Amino acid sequence: MYKKIDEKDVAYLKSFIPEERIMVGxxxxxxxxxDELGGIERLPDVLINVLSTEEVSKILKYANENxxxxxxxxxxxxxxxxxVAVEGGxxxxxxxxxxxxxxxxxxxxxxxxxGVLLMELQAYVEEHNFFYPPDPGEKSATIGGNISTNAGGxxxxxxxxxxxxxxxxxxxxxxxxxxxxxxxxxxxxxGYDLKNLIVGSEGTLCIVTEAVLKLLPLPSESVSMLLPxxxxxxxxxxxxxxxxxxxxxxxxxxxxxxxxxxxxxFLGKKFPDTNYEAYILLTFDGNNRKQIEEEYTKVAELxxxxxxxxxxxxxxxxxxxxxxxxxxxxxxxxxxxxxxxDECDVVVPKNRVADFIKYTHEVAKIVxxxxxxxxxxxxxxxxxxxxxxxxxxxxxxxxLEKGFDLLYARAREYHGQVSGEHGIGYAKKSYLxxxxxxxxxxxxxxxxxxxDPNNILNPGKVI
Amino acid sequence: MYKKIDEKDVAYLKSFIPEERIMVGxxxxxxxxxDELGGIERLPDVLINVLSTEEVSKILKYANENxxxxxxxxxxxxxxxxxVAVEGGxxxxxxxxxxxxxxxxxxxxxxxxxGVLLMELQAYVEEHNFFYPPDPGEKSATIGGNISTNAGGxxxxxxxxxxxxxxxxxxxxxxxxxxxxxxxxxxxxxGYDLKNLIVGSEGTLCIVTEAVLKLLPLPSESVSMLLPxxxxxxxxxxxxxxxxxxxxxxxxxxxxxxxxxxxxxFLGKKFPDTNYEAYILLTFDGNNRKQIEEEYTKVAELxxxxxxxxxxxxxxxxxxxxxxxxxxxxxxxxxxxxxxxDECDVVVPKNRVADFIKYTHEVAKIVxxxxxxxxxxxxxxxxxxxxxxxxxxxxxxxxLEKGFDLLYARAREYHGQVSGEHGIGYAKKSYLxxxxxxxxxxxxxxxxxxxDPNNILNPGKVI
Numbered sequence: 010m011y012k013k014i015d016e017k018d019v020a021y022l023k024s025f026i027p028e029e030r031i032m033v034g035x036x037x038x039x040x041x042x043x044d045e046l047g048g049i050e051r052l053p054d055v056l057i058n059v060l061s062t063e064e065v066s067k068i069l070k071y072a073n074e075n076x077x078x079x080x081x082x083x084x085x086x087x088x089x090x091x092x093v094a095v096e097g098g099x100x101x102x103x104x105x106x107x108x109x110x111x112x113x114x115x116x117x118x119x120x121x122x123x124g125v126l127l128m129e130l131q132a133y134v135e136e137h138n139f140f141y142p143p144d145p146g147e148k149s150a151t152i153g154g155n156i157s158t159n160a161g162g163x164x165x166x167x168x169x170x171x172x173x174x175x176x177x178x179x180x181x182x183x184x185x186x187x188x189x190x191x192x193x194x195x196x197x198x199x200g201y202d203l204k205n206l207i208v209g210s211e212g213t214l215c216i217v218t219e220a221v222l223k224l225l226p227l228p229s230e231s232v233s234m235l236l237p238x239x240x241x242x243x244x245x246x247x248x249x250x251x252x253x254x255x256x257x258x259x260x261x262x263x264x265x266x267x268x269x270x271x272x273x274x275f276l277g278k279k280f281p282d283t284n285y286e287a288y289i290l291l292t293f294d295g296n297n298r299k300q301i302e303e304e305y306t307k308v309a310e311l312x313x314x315x316x317x318x319x320x321x322x323x324x325x326x327x328x329x330x331x332x333x334x335x336x337x338x339x340x341x342x343x344x345x346x347x348x349x350x351d352e353c354d355v356v357v358p359k360n361r362v363a364d365f366i367k368y369t370h371e372v373a374k375i376v377x378x379x380x381x382x383x384x385x386x387x388x389x390x391x392x393x394x395x396x397x398x399x400x401x402x403x404x405x406x407x408x409l410e411k412g413f414d415l416l417y418a419r420a421r422e423y424h425g426q427v428s429g430e431h432g433i434g435y436a437k438k439s440y441l442x443x444x445x446x447x448x449x450x451x452x453x454x455x456x457x458x459x460x461d462p463n464n465i466l467n468p469g470k471v472i
Numbered sequence: 473m474y475k476k477i478d479e480k481d482v483a484y485l486k487s488f489i490p491e492e493r494i495m496v497g498x499x500x501x502x503x504x505x506x507d508e509l510g511g512i513e514r515l516p517d518v519l520i521n522v523l524s525t526e527e528v529s530k531i532l533k534y535a536n537e538n539x540x541x542x543x544x545x546x547x548x549x550x551x552x553x554x555x556v557a558v559e560g561g562x563x564x565x566x567x568x569x570x571x572x573x574x575x576x577x578x579x580x581x582x583x584x585x586x587g588v589l590l591m592e593l594q595a596y597v598e599e600h601n602f603f604y605p606p607d608p609g610e611k612s613a614t615i616g617g618n619i620s621t622n623a624g625g626x627x628x629x630x631x632x633x634x635x636x637x638x639x640x641x642x643x644x645x646x647x648x649x650x651x652x653x654x655x656x657x658x659x660x661x662x663g664y665d666l667k668n669l670i671v672g673s674e675g676t677l678c679i680v681t682e683a684v685l686k687l688l689p690l691p692s693e694s695v696s697m698l699l700p701x702x703x704x705x706x707x708x709x710x711x712x713x714x715x716x717x718x719x720x721x722x723x724x725x726x727x728x729x730x731x732x733x734x735x736x737x738f739l740g741k742k743f744p745d746t747n748y749e750a751y752i753l754l755t756f757d758g759n760n761r762k763q764i765e766e767e768y769t770k771v772a773e774l775x776x777x778x779x780x781x782x783x784x785x786x787x788x789x790x791x792x793x794x795x796x797x798x799x800x801x802x803x804x805x806x807x808x809x810x811x812x813x814d815e816c817d818v819v820v821p822k823n824r825v826a827d828f829i830k831y832t833h834e835v836a837k838i839v840x841x842x843x844x845x846x847x848x849x850x851x852x853x854x855x856x857x858x859x860x861x862x863x864x865x866x867x868x869x870x871x872l873e874k875g876f877d878l879l880y881a882r883a884r885e886y887h888g889q890v891s892g893e894h895g896i897g898y899a900k901k902s903y904l905x906x907x908x909x910x911x912x913x914x915x916x917x918x919x920x921x922x923x924d925p926n927n928i929l930n931p932g933k934v935i
Contacts, residue, residue, distance in 0.1 A: 115712040115823035138718070161659040170659055172668075173636065186911050193821040195851035196624040196633055196892035198672050200904050200934055201916045205635075205668035209661050226718035249578040255601070255689035257759075296720075297763040358656040360578035388658035429659035441663050448649050453664045455922020459915055471663055 011096055011468075012076045014054040022055060022099075025067055030058040030105070040085065041100060042093070045147075048351060049090030049435050053080065053100035060105055062179060062187055062218040069216065070185025072099055072465050079183075080467050081212040083124060083151030087158065088352050089434030091211045095469045101216060103153050109133055110219070116193050118176055120221045123153025130222075140227040142168035145430065146337055153217050158432035159209035163260040163292070163336075166387035168225075170430070172208045179219035180207060183461040193221055206456065211432050212467040214460040230301050231259070231294040233323035235332060236312050237285035241265055241370075243316035244287035245363035248386045250315055251291075252359055256308045260292040261387025262336065263366070268343065268383050272335040275342035280335050281321055281328055289317070289386065290332065339383045340392070347379070347396035351409055351436070355420040356390040356429030368419050369393050376412045390429030413440065420444075433471045441471070474559055474931075475539045477517040485518060485562075488530055493521040493568070503548065504563060505556070508610075511814060512553030512898050516543065516563035523568055525642060525650055525681040532679065533648025535562055535928050542646075543930050544675040546587060546614030550621065551815050552897030554674045558932045564679060566616050572596055573682070579656050581639055583684045586616025593685075602687040605631035607723075608893065609800055616680050621895035622672035626723040626755070626799075629850035631688075633893070635671045642682035643670060646924040656684055669919065674895050675930040677923040693764050694722070694757040696786035698795060699775050700748035704728055704833075706779035707750035708826035711849045713778055714754075715822055719771045723755040724850025725799065726829070731806065731846045735798040738805035743798050744784055744791055752849065753786070753795065802846045803855070810842070810859035814872055814899070818883040819853040819892030831882050832856050839875045853892030880906065896934045904934070 012018075019033055032038075033055050042052040059065050072079045078098030085092050094100050106122035107129070113119070119134060119141070128148035134141050145155065145162035154160070156178070161170040177191040191197070191204035207214055238244035245263055265287050269280050282288075291308060293301045309320045323332045344350060357365050366382060369391075373380040379398055384391035395412045397405045417427060417440045426444070427433065433441045442450050453472045457464070475481075482496055495501075496518050505515040522528050535542045541561030548555050557563050569585035570592070576582070582597060582604070591611035597604050608618065608625035617623070619641070624633040640654040654660070654667035670677055701707035708726055728750050732743050745751075754771060756764045772783045786795045807813060820828050829845060832854075836843040842861055847854035858875045860868045880890060880903045889907070890896065896904045905913050916935045920927070 113823075114716050116821050117715065158661045159659075159665075160661075165658055169636075172665075173632075182911065188909075188911055190912075192819075192887050192889055194819040194853075194887075194889050194892070195628055195822070196622075196819045196848075196853045197889045198621045198623075198817075198891045198893050198895045199889040200672075200896060200908060200912070201677075201919055202622075202635075202668050202672055203912060203915060205665050206919075209663075209665055214664075226720070252580065253577050257689070297760055300760040300763060354661075356655075356657040356659045358579050359658070360576075385659075390657075390659045424655050424657075426655055426657050426660045426662040428661045429657070430661050432661045433663060445663060446651075448645065448651055449653075449663070449666060452645075452666060452922055456664055456669075456919055459918020459922060 011078050011098065014077060014098065018075065018077065019055060021071060022057065022068065026057055026064065032056040044085050044087045044090060044092050046088040046352065049093045049095065051093060051095050051097060053094035054097045056100045056102060058102050058105045062181060065101060065181045065216050065218050066185045066187050068099060068101060069181050069183055073184050073463055076463060076465065078465050078468050081216045083154035084126065084149055086147045086150045086154065087434060088431050089436040091157065091432050091434030091470055093435065095435055103151060106218065112137060117224050118193055118221050119224055120219065121152055122219055123151055123217050125152050126150070127152060127155060134224055135227055138227050139224040141174065141222060141224055143171045143174055146340065152220060156208055156217055156220060157211050158430060161388065161390060161430035163262060163385060165385065166261055167257065167259045172205060174223045175204065175208050175220060176223050177221035178204055178207055178217050180215040180217050182215050183463065183466050211434060211471050213457060213471050214466065228294040229296045230298050231292065232301055232305060233290060233292045234305055234309060235281065235321045235323055236289045236291065236317040237282055237319050238287045238289070238316055239285055239318060241287040241366065242363065244289050245366050245386060247289065247312050247315040247317065248362055249360045250311060251308055254308065254311055256304050258291055258387060259294045262290040263384050263386035264288040264290060265381070265383065268339055268381050269335060271342040271346045271381065272338045275345050276334060276338050278331055278334060281331055285318060290336065343381050343394045347398050349397035349405070350394045352431065353393040353413060353416050354428045354431040355393070355416065355425050357420055357423045357425035359387070359389045361423040361425070362386050362389055362391065365391060365419065365423065369416065372412055372415045375415065376408050378408045378412055380412065417443065435470055438471065474541050474561065477540060477561065481538065481540065482518060484534060485520065485531065489520055489527065495519040507548050507550045507553060507555050509551040509815065512556045512558065514556060514558050514560060516557035517560045519563045519565060521565050521568045525644060528564060528644045528679050528681050529648045529650055531562060531564060532644050532646055536647050536926055539926060539928065541928050541931050544679045546617035547589065547612055549610045549613045549617065550897060551894050552899040554620065554895050554897030554933055556898065558898055566614060569681065575600060580687050581656055581684050582687055583682065584615055585682055586614055586680050588615050589613065590615060590618060597687055598690055601690050603690040604637065604685060604687055606634045606637055609803065615683060619671055619680055619683060620674050621893060624851065624853060624893040626725060626848060628848060629724055630720065630722045635668060637686045638667065638671050638683060639686050640684035641667055641670055641680050643678040643680050645678050646926065646929050674897060674934050676920060676934050677929065691757040692759045693761050694755065695764055695768060696753060696755045696795070697768055697772060698744065698784045698786055699752045699754065699780040700745055700782050701750045701752065701779055702748055702781060704750040704829065705826065707752050708829050708849060710752065710775050710778040710780065711825055712823045713774060714771055717771065717774055719767050721754055721850060722757045725753040726847050726849035727751040727753060728844070728846065731802055731844050732798060734805040734809045734844065735801045738808050739797060739801050741794060741797060744794055748781060753799065806844050806857045810861050812860035812868070813857045815894065816856040816876060816879045817891045817894040818856065818879065818888050820883055820886045820888035822850070822852045824886040824888070825849050825852055825854065828854060828882065828886065832879065835875055835878045838878065839871050841871045841875055843875065876903065898933055901934065
C-alpha cells in the first residue's frame with residue numbers, strides 16, 4: 010500500500026534538506042528504531058532533523074503525493090511505540106526545533122517550538138517568575154511529545170494536564186498545508202475545537218511545529234510532606250479522605266516500599282525512611298505561607314487520624330533531593346530491576362485508586378508475575394509494571410496478555426480509561442478498542458480520514 | 473432533501489411520547505420559533521419535551537432513518553440562531569430533563585441532566601459548599617446550552633470556561649446510538665478527545681443528555697471593587713497592567729457610562745456612581761482574607777497610579793445588588809434601548825482589548841450607527857452591539873453588514889476569534905468561514921460527516 014522509499018525520493022528530500030540533517034538506511038542510529046520501553050522496533054528509511062514549519066510542510070506534501078508514511082518524533086521517551094516508524098518511511102525529528110520564540114507577559118503565554126524539552130521550558134519560565142504547571146516525571150521529553158500524549162504529571166490534582174495549557178498550535182496537515190488551531194485568546198466558541206482534537210492525538214492527525222502555551226504566575230511557596238503508613242491499604246485509603254476534606258493540594262503521590270528500594274538500588278542513594286510498607290507524598294503550593302501551613306496541618310492531622318505513622322517535611326535540600334530523585338527514578342529503577350517489562354498506565358476515578366492498587370496485587374498472584382506500581386493517587390492515574398524477571402518468551406507473552414486483560418477489564422469496570430498520560434500508540438490499540446467500542450472507534454476513524462485521507466501520518470497507531 | 477413531517481411520523485412519535493409532551497404545527501408556541509435575539513425565525517414542525525436519554529435515542533433513530541432534521545433546545549437564550557429549527561423538523565426541548573443526579577464528593581463531580589439551569593446548579597453546589605466556576609451572565613440558560621457554546625462568563629480570568637469543567641458527556645448520536653465521551657477521571661490520553669469536540673459544537677454532532685461536571689471547593693471569601701476612570705481609554709488601558717502585575721483576579725469587567733445608564737433606565741435602579749466615563753469592576757476570591765486584601769490593595773494602588781479616580785468596595789448587600797444587577801442586565805438594557813440589534817461576541821488577546829474597544833467607536837463613526845459595548849476585559853471577550861435605532865430596513869441591513877465586516881476583520885488582524893462564548897449558530901457562519909479559511913472549514917465538515925452523515929442534526933449551523 011505504501012511506496013517504498015527509493016533513490017529518487019531521497020534525492021528530492023536532499024534538494025532542500027542539507028546533508029548533515031538527513032540520514033538514510035544504515036546511517037540511522039539504532040536508537041531511532043524504538044522508544045524508551047523498546048518493545049516495538051523498526052527503523053525508518055529516512056531520518057530528517059527538521060528546522061522549520063516550512064521544511065515539515067514540504068516533506069509532508071511530497072510524502073502525501075507519493076504515499077510515503079511519516080512519523081514525528083521528539084526525544085523518543087514514550088512507552089507505547091507511538092514514535093516508532095512501524096511502516097518505515099520518513100521520520101521527522103523535531104529535536105533541533107528547540108527555540109523559545111516569545112514570552113508574552115501581557116497575555117501570560119509562551120511560544121515554543123516542539124523540540125523544546127520540558128526541563129528547558131520549566132527552567133526558562135521560572136527564571137522569569139512564571140510557572141508552567143504540567144509536570145510529567147520525564148523531564149527530558151519534548152513539549153511536542155507532551156502535547157501528543159496530553160501528558161499529565163504530578164501537579165494535575167490542582168493544575169490539570171497539558172491540554173489545559175495549550176492555547177494555540179501551528180500544525181502541518183498531511184497534505185503540507187500549514188494551519189493555526191486555537192489562538193492566544195482565553196475563550197472561544199468558534200466552530201469545532203480542532204486544537205483540543207490534536208492534543209493527545211499522538212501525531213496521527215498532523216505534525217505540531219509550534220505551540221503557544223498558557224503560563225501562570227510562579228507560586229512563591231511550595232511545601233512537600235512524606236507520610237509513612239504501615240500498609241499499602243492504609244496509605245491509599247487515606248487519599249479519598251484528603252480529597253473530601255476539600256484541602257487544596259498540588260500533588261498526592263503514592264509510593265510502595267518495594268518501588269522505593271528499587272530506586273535506592275538504582276540510584277545508590279538512601280531514601281529518608283524505609284521502615285514502612287507504603288508512603289504518601291503530598292505537595293502544597295501558593296503565595297501565602299500561613300495559608301499553606303494551615304492546609305498542611307489540617308491534612309497531616311487527617312492522615313494521622315487515618316493511620317499515618319509519622320510526617321516528614323521534605324524541606325532541606327538534601328531531603329528534597331533524596332525524595333524527588335527517587336520519585337523521578339521509579340520507572341528506570343523498575344526497568345533496571347528486570348530484563349523486560351510492559352506498562353499499564355490506567356486512570357480510574359479518584360475514589361477507586363485504593364481498590365485498583367489492591368487488585369494489581371491480586372493479579373500478581375493470579376498470573377504469577379511481579380507487578381510493582383506507583384502513581385498519581387490524587388488524580389487516579391497509576392503506573393503499573395508487569396515484569397518478565399527471566400521468564401521464557403512464551404510464558405512471558407501469555408502472562409503479560411493475561412495480566413493486561415485482567416487489569417484493563419477492571420479499569421473498564423471502574424469507568425476508568427486505558428491511558429492517563431502515556432497514550433495508546435501501537436501497543437495499547439486493542440485495549441482502547443475494547444474500552445470505547447465500535448461506535449467511538451468509527452468516529453475516530455472518520456476524524457482520521459478527514460485529516461489524513463491517505464493514512465500517511467503515523468500509520469498503525471491509536472486507531 | 474429533508475422529508476416533510478407527515479401524520480405517520482407524528483403518529484410514530486406519539487406512540488412513545490405522551491400527548492402532554494408533544495406539540496405539532498400550530499400548537500407550538502411562537503417562542504420556539506426564535507432565540508433571545510430573535511433575528512432568525514422558523515417554527516419546528518413538532519416540539520417534544522423529552523424526559524430521558526432513551527427517548528432522545530428513539531427520536532433520533534427515527535429521524536435519521538427518515539431524513540427529518542432535529543434541533544436540540546434548552547432555554548432558548550442564545551443569540552445566533554443556534555437553537556432555531558431553520559429547516560423545520562423536530563425540536564427536542566430538554567427543559568424537563570432538569571434533574572441533578574449525583575453529587576460525588578470523593579471525585580469532586582456533579583452529574584446533571586442538560587435542562588438544569590445554570591442558576592439552579594450554582595445554588596445547589598454552593599449549598600453543599602462546592603463551587604461551579606463558569607459564570608455566564610445569563611443564569612437562566614441550561615447547562616446543556618452552556619456546553620453547546622462552551623460558555624465562558626466573568627470568572628474565566630481565573631477559572632477558565634465551561635469546557636474546563638466538563639468531565640464526561642452522555643450523548644445520543646444522530647443514528648440513535650447512546651455513547652459516553654470522557655469519564656470522571658482527571659487525566660486521559662486514550663484516543664481522540666471526543667468530549668472536547670462536543671463542547672462548543674452547538675448541537676450539530678450529537679445531543680447531550682447527561683453531563684458530569686467538575687467542581688471545586690467553594691472559596692470562603694470573595695471581594696469586588698469598582699474603579700471609575702475619566703475616560704474609556706484610561707479604564708481599558710489599565711487592564712494589561714493588572715495582568716502583568718501577576719495579581720490573582722477572578723474577574724475584570726469593563727463597563728462604559730452609557731451602558732450603565734441604559735441599565736439604570738431599564739432596571740429603574742441607581743448605580744453607585746455615574747460621574748465618570750468608564751468603570752472597571754474587579755473581583756478577587758480565595759480562602760484567606762489577608763491574602764485577598766494584599767492582592768486588592770496592590771491592584772487598587774496600581775489602578776490609581778494608572779488613572780483610577782477612586783475605588784469603591786462592592787461590599788454592602790445594597791451595593792452588591794446595585795452593581796451586579798446592573799451588570800446582569802446590560803444585554804437586556806441595550807436591547808430595550810433600541811428597536812433591533814445584533815451582536816458581535818469577538819474575543820481578542822488580552823493586550824488588544826483596549827485597541828478593539830477604541831476601534832468600535834471608530835466603526836460607529838465610520839458606519840454612522842450606535843455601538844455600545846461591555847465585556848470581559850480580563851479575558852479579551854467583548855460583547856459589542858450594533859443598534860438599529862429606528863433606521864429603515866435597507867439602511868440597517870447595509871450598515872449592519874458594513875459594521876460587522878469591519879469589526880470581524882479587525883478581530884482577525886488581532887488574531888482573535890469570531891466568538892468567545894455565544895457561538896456561531898446560523899448568524900455568524902460567514903465570519904467563521906472567513907476567519908478559519910477553507911482548510912479548517914473542510915476539516916470541520918469532515919468531522920460533521922463522521923458524526924452525522926445524513927446531516928439531520930441542527931442543519932445549517934456552524935459550518
